[in-house]
Amino acid sequence: MGIGPAKIESHEDLEEGRRVVVLVHGLASCALQACTEGGETSFLCDHCDSEVEHPRIVFVSIAELLKRPHIMKCLGLKLEEATSRDGLETVSTSCGYTNVDVGPVLGLDGIRTLNPGPESSVTPVYLWHTLIEHLSPNYNCMAFNYDWRRWGDLLYVDELQTQFEQTIERAVRIAGGRPVTLVGHSMGAQVINYMLGVKGPNWTEKHVSDTVLVGPANMGSPSVFAAYANGPSQVAHSTVIPLADIAEVRIRDVASTWPGLLAVMPTRLAGFDVFEAKPLAIRKNVREYHAGDCIPFLEDVQTCEDTDPLGIYDEDQSLHERMRRCLEDLNLVDAKRVWEAGFPLAARMRRGIEQKIMPNLKPPLGCRVHVVYCADVKTLSVMTFHENLLRKAGHAQWEPGDDTIIASSVERMCDLWKEKGVQVRKYRAQKTHHKNLISCKFMMHVIDDVMDMAEGNCETSEMSVDSEETGDSELGWCGVAE
Template identity: 85%
Template sequence: MGIGSTKIESHEELEVGKRVVVMVHGLASCALQACATKGASFLCDHCDGEDEHPRIVFVSISEILKRPHIMKSLGLKLEPATSRAGVETVKTSTGYTNVDVQPVRGLDGIRTLNPGPESSVTPVYLWHNLIEHLSPNYNCLAFNYDWRRWGDLLFVDELQKQFQQTIEHAVKIAGGLPVTLIGHSMGAQVINYMLGVLGEQWTEGHVSDTVLVGPANMGSPSVFAAYANGPSQVAHSTVIPVADIAEVRIRDVASTWPGLLAVMPTKLAGFDVFERKPVAIRHDEREYHAEDCVPFLEDVQTCEDEDPLGIYDEDQSIHEKVRRYLEDLNLVDARRVWEAGFALAPRIRRGI
């Protein structure tokens, strides 16, 4: 599934003649919503055959508490593919049939991580304060994209068209005034890539200034923990306040996000950005440093292949024992190592 129409989808009314500030968010910094189509009972309360209204799946505390399984809707289906330039890549698409996951459009998607009524009760602030500060003097515009899929080169090609149209539209609204770009974390990586592809001439005509906050062009060692199931800054505390409840689901779905791999530590122009010490992650006697991305991922895959159950501490918990008991009685079919797709989701086989 692609990113949808490349039509400009801004929920803000931009003032003609006023300069536009375009905000490009990073990993896990734009809310995601899901909508189940007719006949899909994944999200609905009373399945009446009607199309479902969108629900916040990243992240709504009330939704997660009410339907913990919706965390799985964030998983992506990965297929081998080749980019237009002939580079091997993965093609990403929504992991569940008839469930469409998209970023929340407009400033609402980046102002807080839980837009809507819930935000007024338990706000998880992202760009809110900056938007409030700049709005009196500038048009503020969010460039929303599915941060999970950044790194899928086919998706990146589609996104480049959307980026170009968004900026050109903003310049037109401003009466020819070039935009100011603000990128945070992986958003800085997105900006640098887009400007590089679109070229110097286009950039000079459409962009006046670029502000990169905490740029993730070199990645971050903290992603080791995020990929290996934390504790991590991506999956815990201020970003997902109820992470402990959905720990297993977060681990399973995050491993399907190319965007997470796109911000693993890397060299810049051949130079090491991070020192070898301190240790990025440690498991028993094995230590991984910033330069050990490939060995780390290879070891994770090996562990999954050899012992997909025994590697995780929570497998010995009461929850795991109950799950195995239900499976032994042929009441529930559930897979511990999750793959995107309804076929592998837990399902009731027969009543007691």
């Protein structure tokens, strides 16, 4: 299904002098669209019903997936060895097809639903819609859109750092000099944590009053071990990669090119293991992997061979892919595939992430911090792998969480931050899945509480750094639980 003659890009109607809330999405939580460059035709060789190619939603349009399930392949990134501007080894990312540009849908439309454009008026796949509607009558809402696949590419991270600074400083000007409220979901919480860590507490105090981290993936998730080695849909249908289960195409090799997936593997925060030094992945008869063992795990994945080359994982053997390669050889296709599976460069990508991003996930000083999480949904905490890590892992242990983020890891992160002087308040929602935390009724209460504090309608002295709000009782939203 085409989406029109031009890129989707919403322009927020911002009112001068009104306080601003900046929304930062996470992994797979912003729509992506693809456009051909220079008016080329035959985009992805997908049997278009139009002679002139037009932009289309590629993550995620139900109509596209049903009509052309192979459209997910255009989410693959071309990876090349590179060096960051501060001299660290990294991997640069670019579009996986020639003459094609894939990037986020900008503005609130990019995060309101996963399928913006005409399709969303019929079958909307809601994301931030409820929160945006809740805030809009009284506050300016701005989206900080970025290509979630590329978070972890250090060259791209440097670009985002400048973009983030400009976005926040513009928001402060619009608000008449008043600091903004930041809301980050999942990997978006890690993005915020990194940006504030780089900018430091002095800049933060001037520009940010409150930071709300919802289902934070700052410390990562154990389930990503299997999400990377076996494919996102092998682990989560509605968690790590929303809607992965409706895609007929197997996207393991595509997802292996995303630094963003590697960035949310389990990690130590400021050298502290919030997973209590427990093994998170077990390779039968070989070794265990802990939060600090992501690089060895990725190196081991690289050594494994796909023992089922004609099976469910190998899309290169599909009829469509063989036809496409033949057409490429005959110079009959303008958009040619240039990406390959990312396993050989995964350890290099992760090493750069651990050298630059993780050290800047510092306790966020300079603003109030509110953490929203759940501890009532069974969440995968330990996987058992075959000796061949590419074979589907088994689920060994579960812990309370939100089906993606383990609750105890969030609580230990908050405890660590409190020890460092961060003013942290925890809000525990009941029986809410990861992707729904940002839009549930409980979150609406939380954001009202936060905005009251930002407006000065609550005495900040009433907010104890040790207070914890829960979703199972009537609460005094401006103070500790009654």
